[in-house]
Amino acid sequence: MSGASVAEPIKxxxxxxxxxxxxxxxxxxIYTRPMELVFGRGQQSGMIDRPxxxxxxxxxxxPRGNVKAVIDAFAELVDEGCVAVIGPGISDNALALRxxxxxxxxxxxxxxxxxxxxxxxxxxxLPNGSMTDEPIFWAQMLRKHGHSTVGLLIEQAYIGYNYAxxxxxxxxxxxxxxxxxxxxxxxxxxxSGAIERLHSAxxxxxxxxxxxxxxxxxxxxxxxxxxxxxRYIGTAFETACSEHLWDATRxxxxxxxxxEGNPVAQQFLDDYEAAYGDRPAFxxxxxxxxxxxxxxxxxxxxKPLSPLGVKDALERVKMLPAACGSVGTRISxxxxxxxxxxxxxxxxxxxxxPDGKExxxxxxxxxxxxxxxx
Numbered sequence: 123m124s125g126a127s128v129a130e131p132i133k134x135x136x137x138x139x140x141x142x143x144x145x146x147x148x149x150x151x152i153y154t155r156p157m158e159l160v161f162g163r164g165q166q167s168g169m170i171d172r173p174x175x176x177x178x179x180x181x182x183x184x185p186r187g188n189v190k191a192v193i194d195a196f197a198e199l200v201d202e203g204c205v206a207v208i209g210p211g212i213s214d215n216a217l218a219l220r221x222x223x224x225x226x227x228x229x230x231x232x233x234x235x236x237x238x239x240x241x242x243x244x245x246x247x248l249p250n251g252s253m254t255d256e257p258i259f260w261a262q263m264l265r266k267h268g269h270s271t272v273g274l275l276i277e278q279a280y281i282g283y284n285y286a287x288x289x290x291x292x293x294x295x296x297x298x299x300x301x302x303x304x305x306x307x308x309x310x311x312x313x314s315g316a317i318e319r320l321h322s323a324x325x326x327x328x329x330x331x332x333x334x335x336x337x338x339x340x341x342x343x344x345x346x347x348x349x350x351x352x353r354y355i356g357t358a359f360e361t362a363c364s365e366h367l368w369d370a371t372r373x374x375x376x377x378x379x380x381x382e383g384n385p386v387a388q389q390f391l392d393d394y395e396a397a398y399g400d401r402p403a404f405x406x407x408x409x410x411x412x413x414x415x416x417x418x419x420x421x422x423x424x425k426p427l428s429p430l431g432v433k434d435a436l437e438r439v440k441m442l443p444a445a446c447g448s449v450g451t452r453i454s455x456x457x458x459x460x461x462x463x464x465x466x467x468x469x470x471x472x473x474x475x476p477d478g479k480e481x482x483x484x485x486x487x488x489x490x491x492x493x494x495x496x
Contacts, residue, residue, distance in 0.1 A: 131175035132421055135199030135229075137209030139183035139192045152406040155398055156390075160414035163393075169422045177202050183210060185279060185308040185333055189218035196227065206230045206420065206432045208413055211250070212333065213237035214280050220245055230420075230433040232413060236281070236357070241460035246436055248416065248446075248453065248462045250409055251357030251469060253281065256377055257289035259469060259493050260329055260354050261296035263375065266491070269352060271299045273325035275316060275340065277308040277332025285331035285356065301325045310338040317343040327352040330374075334358025338370045360405060362474055363485040372474050375490050378405040379446040381470045382489065387445040404485035408445040415442055416453060416462065444468065448492050466493045 136153065154176065161174040179195035181187065192215040199207050206229060210216050213235040223231055223244050233240055234250035241247050249255075264272060272293065276282045286303070293300055302323035304316035317340060320328065328351050330337045337355060344350065350373070359376020361367045380387065380403060390411050395401045416439055421427070423435035437457050444451040447468035454464050471491040478486035 129172040131173045132170070132427065133175050133177050133202060133204045134417060135196075135202070135204035135207035135209070136176050136178050137192070137195055137199060137207055138178070138180040139195075139210035139212050139215045140186075141180060141182045151400075151402050153410050155394065156407045156410040157414040159394060159397055160411055160418055164418040164422070169418060174417075174421070177204055183212060183215035185212075185214065185335060189215055193219055193222055196222070196231075200227050200229055204229065205424070205427060205429050206232070206417060206436075208232050208417070209234075211235055212281075213240070213253070213284075216240050216245075217280070229429040230436055232416065232436075234409060234413070237284075244433060246455060246460045246462065248409070248413060249468075250360075250379065250405070251377055253284040253356075254288050255466060255469060255493075256356040257285060257292040259377060259471065259491075260289060260356070261292035261298055262493070263354065263471060263491055264293075264298050264327060264329075264352075265296045267327075267352060269298065269327045271301045271324070271326045273301055273320035273323060273328050274303040275313070275320075275328060275330045275332075275336065276303060276305050277330075277336040278305050279308040279332065282308065282332040282336070289329060289331065306332075306336040308333060308336055310335040313337075313339045314343040314346065317347065317349075321347055321349055325351065327354065329353075330355045330358065332358060334361040334367070337374075338367060341370050341373065357469075359472070363404065363406070365479075365484060368474065368479050368484045372476075372479075375471050375473050377469050377471055378487075379468060379470065380405045380408055380472070381448045381492065384445065384447065384449050384451070386443045390445045402485070404487070405446070406485075411445045412442075412453060416455075469493050 164170050181191040181195045183192040211234045216233045216235040232246045236249045236252040276286045306313050353374045355374045355376040357377050362371030391401050419439050420432050420435040424431035439455045442453040451468050452464040453462040472487040475486045
């Protein structure tokens with residue numbers, strides 16, 4: 123019996139591929155505490171018989187860095203003995219890493235990226251948005267809000283082009299006319315010329331297609347023109363949880379995954395508040411709670427506790443109630459189903475609250491719409 127008390131922890135890799143440089147929300151609030159809470163309760167309840175050790179690697183991948191740094195960091199996590207890895211989160215980096223996971227690493231990996239091409243034999247996804255789903259939601263909201271014409275701002279990268287291609291189809295179906303399209307840099311360069319051309323085209327609303335840094339100067343360019351069109355953004359809205367991009371995102375309707383009407387989310391926030399003394403009511407703690415729940419169930423079901431055993435156990439995870447999204451969202455995987463959200467309402471639309479910056483609560487926002495509500 124005494125040997126059980128000194129059992130090694132289970133190592134779980136956590137790969138962050140984007141360094142924002144923002145101290146507005148610390149990593150413990152976003153990542154560490156939600157996962158520690160889930161894994162700690164899993165051990166207390168007897169689901170797992172040893173602690174989970176989070177092994178972190180943080181690198182600057184695309185759009186500001188490079189994919190080699192991401193692949194090298196993943197290799198380090200594998201060498202550390204991690205039986206699974208969470209991350210990377212950005213589609214450009216994930217798609218470059220996937221062939222290496224299948225060829226040499228062979229460790230189950232869960233990403234939050236939105237790329238349809240990511241899921242494979244060893245790669246799973248709980249997409250924090252989707253370049254196929256989000257454009258349909260944009261078109262739905264544009265129609266509901268009475269807009270018939272739109273202009274696109276497209277970041278010059280895989281993410282931007284993929285969003286735009288899918289939005290063209292969604293807009294056609296919804297009866298929304300795209301009057302003009304402008305390409306913008308993915309790294310936040312001057313957009314004033316693009317905004318002036320969209321203004322001249324007479325569009326009623328703007329849609330930003332991309333990772334998010336490309337929208338940094340849009341509000342300022344609009345202010346110079348005295349133009350205040352309706353404007354929509356995808357899960358790049360979440361980059362506003364920062365003193366650097368809050369002003370750039372104020373007034374936009376964006377997509378994320380926190381819905382205050384979801385009782386699973388509220389129960390988790392109750393538990394979080396009891397454990398840590400604050401209540402971070404925004405997407406990130408919910409997302410990493412859900413990721414941890416998926417991993418917890420896979421670790422509990424792994425036979426043996428190896429990368430292959432964890433992969434097989436992930437495929438047996440079924441209908442877990444999710445904290446992300448609207449009420450009723452569930453998570454299920456299967457041998458040929460490596461995309462976890464069940465139903466379209468894992469995304470909601472929100473807009474930033476005017477007092478968020480003053481309070482230093484850059485995540486503070488109000489629900490605008492739920493996917494599928496007519």
